[in-house]
Amino acid sequence: MKKMISGVCIILLAMSCQKGNTETVVTTKAKTQDEKTLKIEGSWKLVYGEIKEKDSVQVKDLSKTDFVKIINKSHFAFFNQNKESSEGFYGGGGSYTLKGDAYVEKLEYIGMESIRNHEFPFKVKVVGDTLIQFGKEEVKDAGINRDIIEKYIRIK
Template sequence: MNLRLPAIIGIIGWTIVSCGEAKAPEAATALSLIGTWKLAYSKMIKNGDTTDTYPVKGQEMIKMFNGSHFAFFKHDVSKGSDSSTAVFDSGAGTYELTGDKYEEHLQYCSYRAWEDMHFTFTLSLQHDTLIQRGIEKIDSLNVNQEILEAYIRVR
């Protein structure tokens, strides 16, 4: 009986801790960011107007992180067989993450005019969902928009 008492107390303690209130989204950490993420949805806010930019029928996008670099890839799922819907976009570079402040330096991009640009975003992580929000501003291209992207971790 004495051996069962610590086990019962442990189970009760674990049950109480695990039944706590739901956590608020937390800042992503480099460790929790590492891996592959699939884009679930994205929005662009420009001049007060919000446009849903993803999902797009017949397309997929992933973003990958290691300890210092990121890369993203978007393509059509028909493998380019329909020239009217064929798409392939990619980019990569370095990043820094401090708390929820995420800074990208885009070194490589299929939209070449976007190369060598810096962007600052806010990241939040809740369970397997990563939310990225911030401003993309490139004066030379007349780009000034806020983006909101949600990614689901690929297991």
């Protein structure tokens, strides 16, 4: 009886040490890490924009304008196009870093010199085909100190 129990224990021990089980755990772990990576690359259209400055809240009127943001592996660009005329067109862009949900834009290309090369730290969240970006825009030299919330949908 003791030999039989010892034999079963040895077989169970050998089965638990098989190489295949270790590879399965590593593969599962790798998939989990990939699933957590934010998928922000792509073309995005602004569908909601909110600016909180001092004691006021302003919601952007997007009925007469298209605001688009394009993000690749290392850079972003944005432009605003009035639907009815060429007036009010503006754009900008630069490089960015993304670590977890911490997204920092370095605005390198913009008409306003006072904000050129400034870094703007945000948090981002992707839910399905929606990108949510929020944070504080603060540039003392330009008199900018506001919190923003922007919601984009992926352009297909």
